[in-house]
Amino acid sequence: MVIGVLVLDEMRQGLIDARIANLRAQGELIAGVLEETATVGTPSPKMDADQARVVMNGLFLSDAAARVQLFDQFGEMITDSNILRDQVRVDPLSPIREGLSFRSKLAIWLDNVGDTIGRLNPIANSKRLPRRTRAEEVSTALLGETVAGERVDENGERVVSVSVPVQHVVAVLGVVTVESNDVEQIIAAERQALIPFIVVAVLVTLVSSLTLTFVIARPIRSLALAADRIKRGQVRRASIPDFSSRRDEIGDLSKSLESMTNALYDRLDAIESFAADVSHEIKNPLTSIRSAVEVLPKAKNAAAREKLLQILNSDVSRLDRLISDISSSSRLDIDLARARAEPINLPLFMRDIVEMYEHNSISESVKIVFEQALNVPEILYGAEQPLARVLQNLIDNAITFSPKNGTVYVRLSYDQNDALIEVEDQGSGVLKENLETIFDRFYTDRPKGQKFGTHSGLGLSIVRQIVTAHKGQVYVQNVVDADGKITGAKFIVKLPIKLGQ
Numbered sequence: 001m002v003i004g005v006l007v008l009d010e011m012r013q014g015l016i017d018a019r020i021a022n023l024r025a026q027g028e029l030i031a032g033v034l035e036e037t038a039t040v041g042t043p044s045p046k047m048d049a050d051q052a053r054v055v056m057n058g059l060f061l062s063d064a065a066a067r068v069q070l071f072d073q074f075g076e077m078i079t080d081s082n083i084l085r086d087q088v089r090v091d092p093l094s095p096i097r098e099g100l101s102f103r104s105k106l107a108i109w110l111d112n113v114g115d116t117i118g119r120l121n122p123i124a125n126s127k128r129l130p131r132r133t134r135a136e137e138v139s140t141a142l143l144g145e146t147v148a149g150e151r152v153d154e155n156g157e158r159v160v161s162v163s164v165p166v167q168h169v170v171a172v173l174g175v176v177t178v179e180s181n182d183v184e185q186i187i188a189a190e191r192q193a194l195i196p197f198i199v200v201a202v203l204v205t206l207v208s209s210l211t212l213t214f215v216i217a218r219p220i221r222s223l224a225l226a227a228d229r230i231k232r233g234q235v236r237r238a239s240i241p242d243f244s245s246r247r248d249e250i251g252d253l254s255k256s257l258e259s260m261t262n263a264l265y266d267r268l269d270a271i272e273s274f275a276a277d278v279s280h281e282i283k284n285p286l287t288s289i290r291s292a293v294e295v296l297p298k299a300k301n302a303a304a305r306e307k308l309l310q311i312l313n314s315d316v317s318r319l320d321r322l323i324s325d326i327s328s329s330s331r332l333d334i335d336l337a338r339a340r341a342e343p344i345n346l347p348l349f350m351r352d353i354v355e356m357y358e359h360n361s362i363s364e365s366v367k368i369v370f371e372q373a374l375n376v377p378e379i380l381y382g383a384e385q386p387l388a389r390v391l392q393n394l395i396d397n398a399i400t401f402s403p404k405n406g407t408v409y410v411r412l413s414y415d416q417n418d419a420l421i422e423v424e425d426q427g428s429g430v431l432k433e434n435l436e437t438i439f440d441r442f443y444t445d446r447p448k449g450q451k452f453g454t455h456s457g458l459g460l461s462i463v464r465q466i467v468t469a470h471k472g473q474v475y476v477q478n479v480v481d482a483d484g485k486i487t488g489a490k491f492i493v494k495l496p497i498k499l500g501q
Helices: 002-008 009-039 047-060 102-120 123-125 134-141 182-195 195-233 249-298 303-338 346-359 384-401 459-469
Strands: 066-072 078-080 147-152 157-166 171-180 342-345 367-372 377-381 406-416 420-426 475-479 485-498
Touching: 002 171, 009 066, 009 147, 009 157, 009 171, 009 182, 047 066, 047 078, 047 384, 078 195, 102 459, 123 459, 134 147, 134 157, 134 171, 134 420, 147 346, 157 182, 182 195, 195 249, 249 303, 342 384, 346 367, 346 406, 377 384, 384 406, 384 420, 384 485, 459 475, 459 485
Parallel strands: 367 406
Antiparallel strands: 066 078, 066 171, 147 157, 157 171, 342 377, 406 420, 420 485, 475 485
8 A cells, every 4th residue: 555655656746736836826927917017018028127126026925935036038037036035045964863753764764765666657757747957948938838847956956847938918028937846845744644544554454464364364274284184094083173153154164174074984984884894794605605615525425516516606696696786885875976856756656666576577476566645746856766776675675575475565655745655565574673773784684484695785774875865764664463463564765855846
């Protein structure tokens, strides 16, 4: 701001223009008085020098800082107001620097900087009037033209000067020059008047900088350092600085980073747990395969070798199924993140999936019945492929646990703002202590008489993962008859109708 004020220099130019206008008015007034009282028109126009001196001595100039000089038609000086006033030029010595106050030192510094910048500033220089000597100014005025501008006087000082021709009709008989050297003092005083504003501006800048540093910059830097620590993994579970009490953008940023960090750590813990579970589940068939391979050369008859080959085939199939389900489960998060909620005709969607099972050899011994309640909203917003997998996994699970010639009921109903999808089987139900753990990864509960390894234990875990991503819920209940006997299990999925609308 300070440099801008000094560079623009508009104040100085405005003062010069105003001073020139004032001096021009005085010069024209004096020239008019001299024309009426000190010029003679017959037989030839001329100026009476003695009368001009008398007139000049009698004039009262209200502007004591202005110097008035009168020149004849040949450029010779007739009189000077400084001589008439007995004014003596005084050049005071510069004050002792050690005794100056801070305000005085600052004023001197502003003057020096302002003068230097003013000389180097092309914008201000282009607006200034051309500089000339007094002789050049008087010579130009003797041609009948009023001249105004800056020039250097005999003492080397810059002055603002106006030269007005004294004319009788059209004849130029002399020149009145009015000059003033107080512009620089006025500018210096105006610059000193800026000192309080400069001090206030500096203090405001400092306070603003400190406020921005402690209120904004440092909290953001601490958040950035915490994010770097998390990226480098220097600690097991780094925390984000808590600025949640602030009701501004930094408080929102702190809460968002904390939420994101917790989600990241939860995801890392889930990956670690998933890796441990995968390792454990894969080791079981691998151990069985190793044992069978070690025993196979020692088999004494064809029946024993056939039995070992069947074990190997079963374990390889189990490994293949495990790897496929694990791969599918690991890609599920990415698939759900990329999926977009779209309008789905839910009754038609469920009916198509149920009809697909009618031509499936897996469900030949089990009847699947689709039931739809009245006044069910047809449109559900969600990802079609993942939701199809939810329904297929639940139906596959119900078929597995249903007895031969049993029935699996698939129902669609409506509860307030949620669509209810129910898949009910006629199996043995679920133990009370397993109603929640049944959705854990690699949890299996084989129906009685079914051979080991036909389930990977990921189907219901995938169901919960997809339903949770759709902001829904999934849970299981036992179906009980009038006598309190468990006649099956019913899986219930609740999905919000307006999700993603």
